[in-house]
Amino acid sequence: MGITLHGIGIGGGVAIGHAHVISHNEIEIAHYNIAEDDVPQEVARFDAAIRLARQELETLWGSIPENAPAELGAFLSLHIMLLNDHALNSEPHLIIETQQCNAEWALKQQLDILLAQFDEIEEEYLRERRADVIQVTDRIFKALAGHHVPPPPPLRPDTILVAHDLSPADMVLFKDTDYAAFVTDVGGPTSHTAILARSLDLPAVLALRHAQALIREEELLIVDGVNGVVIVDPDERVLVEYRARQREWQASQRALQDIRDARPITRDGTEIELFANIELPGDTEQALANGANGVGLFRSEFLFLRDEDDLPTEDEQFEAYKQVAEAMHGQPVIIRTIDLGKDKIPKWQEESDAPNPALGLTGIRLCMAETQLFRTQLRALLRASAYGKIKLLVPMLTHVNEVRQTRRHLEEIKDQLRGEGIAFDDGIELGGMIEVPAAALAVASFLKQLDFISIGTNDLIQYTLAVDRNDDSVSYLYDPLHPAVAQLLHHVIRTADALGKPVSMCGEMAGDPQLTLLLLALGLRRFSMLPAQLLKVKRRILDADLTQLRGALSGLLAAEDADAVRALLAEIAVLKPAAA
Incomplete structure (x- = not known):
């Protein structure tokens, strides 16, 4: 009799195989005094x-x-x-x-x-x-x-790794072996394990809690990365059903390679722009390999994950930004300014006394509080703009005055650079992230001050629904298909279009192919996501018909709950496009 475990589905697809349980023996930490x-x-x-x-x-x-x-x-x-x-x-x-x-x-x-x-x-x-x-x-x-980690044994291609967690070092140890999927007890949607699963395009389920303890070596498993389900010791009826799903997924994966060089154009002839989210300068290679039109989000925080006494210098930042700009060969590179959620950067040796960090000194608020830190970054970004098409993106906007202050800093630094004879792009564009309901509702005022906007759905959904998706007790309420989210997104996109300003989306919704039709219906034409997601979303775009989607928009916006939105999207997905 099989058992079913539920977690967070990552990577998509279905894998069927035998478990290889990775045991990381815990080391007991002794405590003793020394002379x-x-x-x-x-x-x-x-x-x-x-x-x-x-x-x-x-x-x-x-x-x-x-x-x-x-x-x-x-x-x-x-x-x-x-x-x-x-x-x-x-x-x-x-x-x-x-x-x-x-x-x-x-x-x-x-x-x-x-x-x-x-x-x-x-x-x-x-x-x-x-x-x-x-x-x-x-x-x-x-x-x-004095422990030594031995190399892993040879694995069969149908092996499913089962672990409490998998580190990047574990992934390298398994580099010479084939395996079908992996499952872990811990991990969230943005953990390194999740990011690696997406980049490897392997089915994976995380946050199963007790999988390592419940699953035995060589036990037969089904890993459903779409629905976040792991079935242990399935019966024949379930196996037959999932083998059919697995064949369908494998065929779809092979078909994705055929569209690698295709332009993302809908059936009715509208071209959509696809950008990549990257974490480090070296990620540009995969972005280009998957046909990205540019970098839609480059998080600059990686430079600041150091001790407080060793913040990156202007030159260190300049070299990192320059590397990305040059690697993209003139394609746009949108770099988000520092976006940390603590009251100093980084303040590892002290505890924050902020009663609610989510509503505290974060994003642009932190930059305005630490102006020297912010101005150093702006100088580095402006200098790097001479080597490519860099655009600036300001996070966590809630007040229009935050944009005005940023522009004042930019103009003062431009004057400094001119006086020093340092080259930069004088027309560098300034964008803002829409990730707070206040900014979404007042987006017209922001657009008067900005050159473009990017919607950060991860935080926008969290703040709109008042749900922390990392809190197990309420995470089930975190739903991107909640009608309030769709209505906010529609308002933002429609307002930007009316004012002739570009709007993109860099949150997780943009990289979820199950939501592509909804976003197209809402009017989104610029998507930014992890490089490994680009081809999946492109496939949905190539099959989409905007005329059909515009006809379904009123019904989607009138839906009273997320289940109704899902039902409408499922109905649209099975209809033959008008242009077919």
Whole structure:
């Protein structure tokens, strides 16, 4: 008799195969005191573990195959960067010296401090990086204990990896093996595991909680990455049904390669622009390989994930922005200014006393509070604009005056650069993110001050529905098909079109092919998503007929609940397009 587990579906598709349970043995953290004379030796032991962990990560990074997704190297680079951070490689020194304790206990105390501070970060993508910190420190703990991670055994192509979590280093260890899917106990929609699943285009289900404990080695599994379901030991009837679904998915995956070079034009002749969201400069390669028209969102926060005393210099930022601009060969690159959800950047050594970080000093508010930090970034961005088509994107707008202040900073910095004889794009465009209901409702006022807007649906949905989708007790209420969300999106898109200003979407909705028809019906013509999602969304665009969708718009907007919207979309999807 089979059991069914429910989690978060990632990557889409269906896989059927046998479980390989990955057991990461937990290391017990001992606590003992050491003599004062032994403190230097204990510090040296800790430093040796740091060096060994760094060497292991650098070896793994050097063994990444050429055809691996860019995200794999990016996340390993992030792990190396975290390992080099003062908060991990130096702060435990002070704990060892002041408490005269063993290195393991000092590292555990520092880890607890860091995790508490990550929990306060409102920005979902950054909050998910707490898992990376855990994985890096776990590697240090193992180095301290003298543990060696053996290479994985050869796997069959139908293998399904089952783990509590999978790190980028785990992914590299499995690089020479074929496997069909993976499932984990933890992970959210923007965790590194989810991003890697999408980039590898593998079916995956995360946040199953107890899969590793419930599933046995070699047990037959069905992984439904569309519906977020894992079926353990299915009966023959269920197997027959899912084998048919698997064949359909595999055929659709093969067909996607046929449209790689096709322009994203609807059946009635309207061309849609598809852009890529990227996390690191090296991600541009995959964006171009999947036919992106440019970069619709480049998060600049990766440069600021360092110790507070080691913020990136203007030149370091300039080189990173320049690298992306040059790599895109004149295609637009939209770079979002610093968007962190804490009261300083980054303030790892202190706890925030903000009662509600979600409504506190974040996005553009933080930039206005830390003007020197903001102006340094603007200088670097302006300098890099001489090397490509860079556009600026300001996050978390709620007041029009925030745009006016940003423009004043920009003009003052432009005057400085002119005086110094430094080249820049004098006509650089300034855009704003619409991710707060207030900005969505008053979008006309913002559009008078901005050159373009980009809709950040992740936060817009969260704020509109008053739901934290990372809170298990209410996450089921987080629904992008809620009628209020559709009505807000329609208002924003229609207003931008009326004023002749470009509007794009860079939130997760843009990369979900199940929502493409809805967004086209609402009038969206510019989508930005993870590179691995581009071909799936392009397929839906090529099959779409805008005349048909415009006819369905009134019904979609009149729907009273999300289920009604889903039913209408399903009906549209099965109808033959008028141009067919």
